[in-house]
Amino acid sequence: MTMTPRLITIAFSHYCEKARWALDRADIDYVEDAHLPLFSYLPLVRAGAKRTAPALVTDDGTVLVDSTDILRWCDAHGRAEPLFPPGDDEVVALEEEFDRHLGPATRRLGYFYLLKDKRATLDVLAKHGPRWERVLGKASRPLAAALLRRGLRIDPAGAERSRAVIDRTFSEIGERLRDGRKYLCGDRLTAADLTFAALAAPVLLPDQYSEYLPREELVPPAFREVADAYRATPAGEYGLRMYLER
Ligand SMILES: N[C@@H](CCC(=O)N[C@@H](CS)C(=O)NCC(=O)O)C(=O)O
Structure with a gap:
């Protein structure tokens, strides 16, 4: 069946x-x-x-x-061109690198700014999932936030380390794009591009991801400032461009 x-x-x-x-x-x-x-x-x-x-x-x-x-x-x-073109080890290596380093770093930095703000957190928690989870999630927000903070080591020192990882990745990707290429490997979208853009989303806040973000007016100003700075980098512009193709 x-x-x-x-x-x-x-x-x-x-x-x-x-x-x-x-x-x-x-x-x-x-x-x-x-x-x-x-x-x-x-x-x-x-x-x-x-x-x-x-x-x-x-x-x-x-x-x-x-x-x-x-x-x-x-x-x-599926029906699309492969995300992992056969024999392309570079795509495999980049995808793995983003998974291991960029993903945890953007998650920690995103949570760092989000969890500080009760209204923004509640807004995100209210959007998806079964109703009972949302009700319970709202009621247990302080506990859930504490568990996440501990589990993911979301504190100022952790946020700084994560910021350094994101900065390094963004500058490496910026370097790679300097020759004017549109995609990281070859001339079409691969797993490297998709993974970079998706895993950078918590710090780029793409419009196409907005249903998972706090409403525009509730995004904490410090969070917005950090996102605006990343959005303005070559790697950030490229990540947002991948989202336009999403
Ligand atoms: N390597 C995994 C990482 C996924 C991951 O870290 N998921 C997080 C959410 S962003 C999670 O479910 N965390 C719950 C936990 O680790 O207890 C993948 O690529 O699927």
Whole structure:
């Protein structure tokens, strides 16, 4: 029996955004099973996945527990040009590098600014996931924020380290783009481009990601300032350009 693939997510997670982008691009029919942070554990464990979102339960019941595996599955089952062109080791290396370093850094910096602001946090928590999670998430916001802060080491020193990782990555990508190329590898979008743009989204705040962000007027000014600075860099402009093609 085949079923519609189910993507289990933390709705606003950038790794989940990466998976959604690949599935949408490959024109694959799927349903999103969206949750709030921490509440995501139950459906993930039930599906036999790891604790991290996203996980994809495919049409034959296979469970993919990592966003990179989901991208590869899209290549095998979708209709788009492959995100991993056969034999292109550079795409593989860049994608892996962004996953390991850029993703955790943008997540920490984004949470650092978001969690300080109660109204902005509540706005994000109110948008997706089952109603009971949103009600409970709202009521337990201080506890949930404390757990996230501890679990992800979201503090001023951590934020500074993450900022340095993002700055380094952005300047390396800026260097790469200096010869005027439109994409990181070759002349079309690959997993490297998609992964950079999705994982940079928490600091670029692309319009196309706005349904996962606090409403414009609730974005804390310090957060907006940081995002504006990243948006103005060559790597930031390029990330936003990838989003225009999303
Ligand atoms: N390598 C994983 C990372 C995914 C990841 O870090 N997901 C986060 C959300 S942004 C998560 O589910 N965290 C919950 C936890 O680690 O307990 C992937 O690419 O799928």
